[in-house]
Amino acid sequence: MDRAPPRTVTARAARNSDSSASDWSMHPMENQPTPVTVIGLGAMGTALAAAFVRAGHPTTVWNRTAAKAAPLITMGAAHAGAIDDAVAASPLVITCLTTFDGTRLALEPAAASLRERALVTLNSGSPADARDTAAWAIGHGARFLAGAVKNVPSAVGAPDTLLYYSGDKTVFEDFETTLQALGGDTVHLGDEADLAALYEMAVGALLLPALVGFFQGAAAVRARGLEVNSMVRFTGKWLDMIKTLLPVYAQEIDSGDYTNAASSVNLFLAGVPYDEDLGKETDVDTAWLAPLHDLVRRAAEAGHGDHSISALTEVLRKPRCRERPGGFVPGT
Numbered sequence: 001m002d003r004a005p006p007r008t009v010t011a012r013a014a015r016n017s018d019s020s021a022s023d024w025s026m027h028p029m030e031n032q033p034t035p036v037t038v039i040g041l042g043a044m045g046t047a048l049a050a051a052f053v054r055a056g057h058p059t060t061v062w063n064r065t066a067a068k069a070a071p072l073i074t075m076g077a078a079h080a081g082a083i084d085d086a087v088a089a090s091p092l093v094i095t096c097l098t099t100f101d102g103t104r105l106a107l108e109p110a111a112a113s114l115r116e117r118a119l120v121t122l123n124s125g126s127p128a129d130a131r132d133t134a135a136w137a138i139g140h141g142a143r144f145l146a147g148a149v150k151n152v153p154s155a156v157g158a159p160d161t162l163l164y165y166s167g168d169k170t171v172f173e174d175f176e177t178t179l180q181a182l183g184g185d186t187v188h189l190g191d192e193a194d195l196a197a198l199y200e201m202a203v204g205a206l207l208l209p210a211l212v213g214f215f216q217g218a219a220a221v222r223a224r225g226l227e228v229n230s231m232v233r234f235t236g237k238w239l240d241m242i243k244t245l246l247p248v249y250a251q252e253i254d255s256g257d258y259t260n261a262a263s264s265v266n267l268f269l270a271g272v273p274y275d276e277d278l279g280k281e282t283d284v285d286t287a288w289l290a291p292l293h294d295l296v297r298r299a300a301e302a303g304h305g306d307h308s309i310s311a312l313t314e315v316l317r318k319p320r321c322r323e324r325p326g327g328f329v330p331g332t
């Protein structure tokens, strides 16, 4: 890529440019790449900004630790010295800080410049934090979308990388083409700003138990003097098998009918001592499994012994959460 000379953005320069904020958001430039601002240049924010630069979008960047902007400036991004200048520079402002709280704190000095800007958050966080941030941003006149990147920084910009968004659908529609520079699998889940955070956490819940399971297996294999690499292919196939089960279990949970059990709660209960034996034999700490074993036991005690293992969902759900009307299938 050609090296562009470093550009510095000031609020006055941005406000004196040809297009007002309202022009930009009302009439996205269809024939020219939309200017974008990226705030927060950690591992993920840097990947997001680099993807916009590569896609030809005039990209302004800001980070609390300004030195992290250097590689992006080399690529052709403009650096804003003040966060207010960064917000004023583009109709579309993407933030990627660690938390929603940090995002609001960092944006506070630029709050007046948020009016009519499309603000898109791409950090992780709880649905409650997303709702608070939506209220804060809309209160300052911004059009708000909360999103989540369901992949690692190196996957940003790839055609099958998934990002989902929720909140103001007009923001999604106005900037959908621009947002696709971050990943080709781009989905709007609905108008409620907390949906992306809900799905981010609901889908992400699998990660830690799945990884700890892999690490436990790795420790057991290492205890026998074998290389962990020797089990990677088999674990990959195991994950493929689990993937095929997800729609089956989803159907059982959505219908509440657990009677057609291919793998029953009792079958998992029978396997509990194997985990304990393996732990003793290999000197691997399997204590992290105790609450999971307890969950299986409680399911059997509640009468789900012959039911599908997906009936564990019933044990996990607390009574007040059991019904929520108005279910929908996002992204279809």
Ligand SMILES: NC(=O)c1ccc[n+]([C@@H]2O[C@H](COP(=O)([O-])OP(=O)(O)OC[C@H]3O[C@@H](n4cnc5c(N)ncnc54)[C@H](OP(=O)(O)O)[C@@H]3O)[C@@H](O)[C@H]2O)c1
Pocket: 040, 041, 042, 043, 044, 045, 046, 063, 064, 065, 068, 096, 097, 098, 099, 102, 103, 105, 106, 122, 123, 124, 125, 149, 150, 151, 152, 153
């Ligand atoms: N990395 C991943 O694999 C991944 C994948 C999916 C989602 N995410 C999500 O993306 C978000 C960012 O992750 P990351 O990997 O980029 O994290 P990171 O590398 O730790 O970067 C964090 C960024 O947030 C900024 N920041 C934090 N608190 C701040 C504050 N109070 N004021 C101003 N700036 C603040 C940091 O600024 P300084 O540079 O000044 O410290 C830095 O730019 C997180 O919510 C994460 O869960 C990450």
